[in-house]
Structures are given as C-alpha cells and as structure tokens.
Amino acid sequence: MRKKGTVIRWDSARAFGFIRSPDTVADIFFHIRDYGENRHPIEGTEVTFDEIHVGGKGPRALKVEPARNTVQEPRSLPEDPNAVILPRSPTAARSTPPQTTKRENQLLWATMGLMAFWLLLWLAGIALDRFSTIPVFSSLIILNLVTFYIYLYDKNAAEEGNWRISENQLHSLALLGGWPGAWFAQRAFHHKISKTSFQITYWATVALHLLGLLAWLIWPAFQTPVG
Incomplete structure (x- = not known):
C-alpha cells in the first residue's frame, strides 16, 4: 500500500533527502534515482511512495512521485491586487x-x-x-x-x-x-x-x-x- 508524505529536506549536492509521513515515526530516506520526475524534488512537495526497511536501517522510500493535484512551487509570493496573471507559454515551458x-x-x-x-x-x-x-x-x-x-x-x-x-x-x-x-x-x-x-x-x-x-x-x- 502506497503512503503519503511531504519532502522536508533535500540535499542537492548529495542527491538525497527525507520524507515525513504521518504513517511512519521516523523520517524516510530517499535518493534521486527513486524519484519519478526529471527535476529535483522541492522541499514542501507532497508525495506518494512505497516504504521498505533493509538491513536494520531506517525506512527508505521507493517509487517516490508527486501527489496528484499538487503543484511544486519553491515558495509562495505575496499577492498583488494589481498584478495581472498571464497564461503560461507552452513553448517556453517545454524549451529547456x-x-x-x-x-x-x-x-x-x-x-x-x-x-x-x-x-x-x-x-x-x-x-x-x-x-x-x-x-x-x-x-x-x-x-x-x-x-x-x-x-x-x-x-x-x-x-x-x-x-x-x-x-x-x-x-x-x-x-x-x-x-x-x-x-x-x-x-x-x-x-x-x-x-x-x-x-x-x-x-x-x-x-x-x-x-x-x-x-x-x-x-x-x-x-x-x-x-
């Protein structure tokens, strides 16, 4: 059964991080190769994952994926009542x-x-x-x-x-x-x-x-x- 949690820490230099889940007491380790996205995880992202325990070590997450209906944003910005929200350019989003x-x-x-x-x-x-x-x-x-x-x-x-x-x-x-x-x-x-x-x-x-x-x-x- 897949679990849900939130990415609470991500170390870009060492390519691993930790997930906190209400279903597990300890924070859960995961590596970049276990993350099913092309970009690095962002702290605060809600994810789903499979949890395993190997060799007496702490819990580890496999097949980590962003939870559905969630958007990865580094941090929210203050709302500006005079701001105009423009539609995102599909071409720019796919250019990189x-x-x-x-x-x-x-x-x-x-x-x-x-x-x-x-x-x-x-x-x-x-x-x-x-x-x-x-x-x-x-x-x-x-x-x-x-x-x-x-x-x-x-x-x-x-x-x-x-x-x-x-x-x-x-x-x-x-x-x-x-x-x-x-x-x-x-x-x-x-x-x-x-x-x-x-x-x-x-x-x-x-x-x-x-x-x-x-x-x-x-x-x-x-x-x-x-x-």
Whole structure:
C-alpha cells in the first residue's frame, strides 16, 4: 500500500533527502534515482511512495512521485491586487528539456567516439606488437570492472555516511585506463556527475591517458636506428 508524505529536506549536492509521513515515526530516506520526475524534488512537495526497511536501517522510500493535484512551487509570493496573471507559454515551458536532452546526446556520442578511438589505439598497439593481446584485454576488463565497483562502493558510502574513496584514487583509476568504467558508473549511480571540479579533473585524466597511449605507440617512429 502506497503512503503519503511531504519532502522536508533535500540535499542537492548529495542527491538525497527525507520524507515525513504521518504513517511512519521516523523520517524516510530517499535518493534521486527513486524519484519519478526529471527535476529535483522541492522541499514542501507532497508525495506518494512505497516504504521498505533493509538491513536494520531506517525506512527508505521507493517509487517516490508527486501527489496528484499538487503543484511544486519553491515558495509562495505575496499577492498583488494589481498584478495581472498571464497564461503560461507552452513553448517556453517545454524549451529547456529538449535542449538539455540534445546536449546529453552530444556528450554521449562524443564519449562513445572517444571509447572507440581508445579501443582502436589498443588494437593498433597489438597489431604493431607493442602489446600482448590476452594480458592487455584481461587487464583492461579487470581494471574497468574494479573501477565500476569502487564507484558503487563510494556512492553507497556517501549515502550511509561510511568511509569514502578519495577523489584522487578515483582519478588515478581513470588515468590508468579505467575511465570507461568510471564514466558508466557515474551515470548508472548518478555519482559525481553534478560536481564540476570533479568532472573537469576526470576529463583531464581521460585526455592524459589517451595522449600517453598515443605517444607510446608512435614513439618508435621517432627513434633513430642504430648503425
């Protein structure tokens, strides 16, 4: 049976918040991925949700949705008797999401292109006998799986207040070649994608990794033959 409550707290930086419901004694935790809307929750919004209890922790809300016949407003403004209420422009209301989606699609295709170029460099290194096939691909798969898992661990640690993985360690994994796994983890868990400084450093490690790999491949061409 779905419950009703009100969002009493929302932490945009950490992407989680709490709901207060008359049917539950404790405040109920929920994460952005449990919120069935494209925008962030707003404090004071009435919502409906499913409640679960896992591992002896406090209650958690799943499938959180704004209650019907409610409007999300940050805060009400004083009424002005001389104000004229104009109808909302449908075009203006729908203009932002398509633009955002277009940028996201462009970033997605650019990233897929970088990953294809990255794989091409490794294949070129194998063809030029710069690398061994089995050790290289085994190491890359293991490194990216480990990176993906570490992001998952850090995300859970952030939600539960446990010991965190340092950002330097996350960037080191990306620099070594785990950046594809890091990219997929960031989007799968909605982790670190809204922190601008982290994203700038992350993409810098991607660029350094690709440049280092490219330099390793072409370096023999610049060596002067002996004799």
